Amino acid sequence: MKNIDWNNIGFDYMPTNCNVRAYYKDGAWSELEYTDNEYINMHMATTCLHYGLECFEGLKAFRGADGKVRLFRADENGRRMESSARKLCLPVPPVEMFVKACYEVVKRNIEFVPPYESGASLYLRPVLLGTKVGIGVKASHEAMFFVFCSPVGPYFKGGMKPIKVIIDRVQDRAAPRGTGDIKAGGNYASSIFSGEKAHQLGYSNVMYLDATEHKYIEECGAANFFGIKDGKYITPKSPSILPSITNKSLRTLAEDMGLKVEERPVPVEELASFEEAGACGTAAVISPIGYVFDIDTEEKITYGDGQTVGKTCLALYNKLQDIQYGRAEDKFGWTIEII
Ligand SMILES: *Cc1c(COP(=O)(O)O)cnc(C)c1O
Numbered sequence: 435m436k437n438i439d440w441n442n443i444g445f446d447y448m449p450t451n452c453n454v455r456a457y458y459k460d461g462a463w464s465e466l467e468y469t470d471n472e473y474i475n476m477h478m479a480t481t482c483l484h485y486g487l488e489c490f491e492g493l494k495a496f497r498g499a500d501g502k503v504r505l506f507r508a509d510e511n512g513r514r515m516e517s518s519a520r521k522l523c524l525p526v527p528p529v530e531m532f533v534k535a536c537y538e539v540v541k542r543n544i545e546f547v548p549p550y551e552s553g554a555s556l557y558l559r560p561v562l563l564g565t566k567v568g569i570g571v572k573a574s575h576e577a578m579f580f581v582f583c584s585p586v587g588p589y590f591k592g593g594m595k596p597i598k599v600i601i602d603r604v605q606d607r608a609a610p611r612g613t614g615d616i617k618a619g620g621n622y623a624s625s626i627f628s629g630e631k632a633h634q635l636g637y638s639n640v641m642y643l644d645a646t647e648h649k650y651i652e653e654c655g656a657a658n659f660f661g662i663k664d665g666k667y668i669t670p671k672s673p674s675i676l677p678s679i680t681n682k683s684l685r686t687l688a689e690d691m692g693l694k695v696e697e698r699p700v701p702v703e704e705l706a707s708f709e710e711a712g713a714c715g716t717a718a719v720i721s722p723i724g725y726v727f728d729i730d731t732e733e734k735i736t737y738g739d740g741q742t743v744g745k746t747c748l749a750l751y752n753k754l755q756d757i758q759y760g761r762a763e764d765k766f767g768w769t770i771e772i773i
Contacts (some may be wrong), residue, residue, distance in 0.1 A: 436545045440552035443587040449514060450543040453582035454535045457565075458525035463579075466535055468542065474578065474651035477567045481574045486620040487564030489518035492716050495497075495540045495556040495583075495772065497547045498760025503752050504769035505558075506758055507758070508536045510679045515562060520618035523573035524564050532560065533580045533770075540772050549760065553588040555714075565570070589718035594751065596724025597713070600637040601702065603730060604628050606645035607653060607674075614652070614674030621676070622656065629655065641726065643702065644672060651700045653686075657721065660684065661700065661708035662693075662746045671697040677721055680714045680754070686705050686766060687753045693746070706735050710744030721756055722747045 449472060457464045461638035466654030481486045491511040497503050513533035519526040536558055540547065545552075549666035560581040564574030604627035608614025608621055625640070632640045651659050651670050658678040660669040669681055685695045705711070709724040724740040727733075738744060743751075756762035757769065 436456055438546075438548075438585065440548045440554055440585075441587075443548070443554055443585055445557075445586050445589070446584070448546075450546045450583055452539070453576060453580055454529060454539050454541050454542075455580040456527070456535070456624065458527075458575075458577040458579070463525070463527070463531060464521070464734050466476075468530070472582075474580070476565065479567045479569055480563075481568060482563040483565050484582070485564075485571055486618065487522055487524060488534075488619045489522060489524070489617050490563050490619060491515050491558075491560040491617060493536065493558050493560075494586075494758070495547055495558065495585070496700045496758045496760075497550050497555075498625075499550055500760050501550070502508070502760055503540060503544060503547050503556075503772040504534060504620050504758065504760060504764075505540055505772060507679050507683070507768050507771060508533045510558050511560065512647070514617060514677065515560060518618060519562055521613065521616045522564070522618060524562055525575065527562060527579045531579075531714060535579070536560065537772065539581045539583050542569045544772065554585060555588075556583050557586040558583045566659045573625055579712075586698070589721070594748070596722045596737070596741060596743060597638040598636065598727070599639045599641050599713070599723055600632045600635060600712060601641045601643065601726065601728040601730070602628055602632060603643065603648050605641040606629065608757040609645045610663065610672075610674050612674060612675065614672075615676060616687065617676060625656070626732070638721070644699075645674065649701055650706070651702060653719075654723070657713035657715035657718070659700070660714060661705070662710040662712075662744065663708045666694045666696055667746075668698070668700060670700040672699065674677070678715055680716055680719060683754055683768065684714055684720070684750050687750055691749065692752070706733075708737070710747050711737055712747050720751045722746050
C-alpha cells in the first residue's frame with residue numbers, strides 16, 4: 435500500500451498510477467487505453483465545454499476486513515450512465531465496457547485503496563463528454579469516456595452525525611421533463627447557487643422541492659431523501675429525481691429488515707411526521723437529518739434531539755457498510771472482488 439496518511443484524507447483529488455479512457459468515433463468505441471496523464475486535450479470549440487453535453491458517475495471500492503478489495507454495484511452505475519447518455523443524445527458506453535474500465539482502474543491502482551481500519555475508500559469518477567468540435571447546437575456523435583479514481587476519507591470523521599438542511603425555494607434543481615433523472619453536470623450547475631447560500635447560512639444541504647408546485651420533496655442536496663415512520667421506509671417518487679443506487683440498495687435492505695417500502699410523492703407537510711429522516715448517496719451512504727428549517731414558512735423540525743442518529747438510520751447504514759467492507763455475506767450479489 436502507498437505511504438499515505440490514510441487517517442487524514444478528505445474528499446479531494448489525489449493523483450494515482452493511471453486512468454482509463456475510450457473514444458467514440460465513426461460509430462464505434464475504441465479499446466480501453468491506460469495512461470498516467472492527468473490532463474485531457476481538447477479543442478476550444480468542443481461541444482461539452484459550451485452546451486453541457488456531459489454526464490458522470492460516482493462509485494466506490496472498499497478494502498474489506500478480510501483484505502479483499504470490492505467494487506460496489508458498478509453495473510448499476512453503468513446502466514445509469516447508459517440512460518444519461520441516451521437522454522443527452524451522446525454515444526452510449528456499453529455496461530460491459532463501463533464495468534471493465536472501473537475494474538481495471540481499481541486493479542491498476544490497488545495500492546491506493548485505503549486500508550480497512552481507516553474507514554476510507556477509493557472513489558471512482560467515470561465521465562462521458564461530447565467531443566464533437568463545432569458551434570452549432572446539435573448532438574455530438576463523438577465522445578470521450580474516462581474513469582479516474584482517488585482515495586477519499588470517510589464522510590463523517592469520528593462517526594455519523596445528523597446534518598442540518600434548509601428548504602429554500604430560491605432555485606429549482608430540475609424540471610419535471612428536464613434532466614433531473616440523469617446524472618448530468620448541468621443539474622449540479624443549477625443547484626450551486628442555492629447550495630452556496632445554504633452553506634453561508636450554516637446548513638449542509640438544500641432540500642429541493644418539485645419545480646411545478648413546490649409542494650413535494652425531491653432531493654436533499656445531491657442525495658436522495660427518505661423518511662422512516664410506522665415501520666416504513668418512505669422515499670419520494672418523481673420524474674425529476676435521480677435514481678440513487680444507494681437508495682435502491684437501502685430499499686432492499688429495509689425490506690430485508692422487515693420494513694415496508696413506499697415510493698410515492700412526499701408532501702413537505704409530511705416531514706414533521708417522520709420518526710427519522712436521512713439523505714442517501716455514495717459519498718456518505720446515509721446522512722441522518724437532525725434538523726430542517728423552511729426559510730419561507732419559518733417552520734422548524736427536529737428529529738429526536740437533533741444530535742443523535744436514529745436507530746433505523748444506523749441499522750441501515752451498518753447493514754450496507756457490512757456488505758461493502760466484506761463483514762457480511764453479499765447475499766444480493768452487489769460486489770465484485772478485484773483479483
Ligand atoms: C449521484 C446523485 C445521487 C446519489 O446517487 P448514488 O447512486 O446513491 O450515489 C442522488 N441525487 C443526485 C441528484 C445525484 O446526482
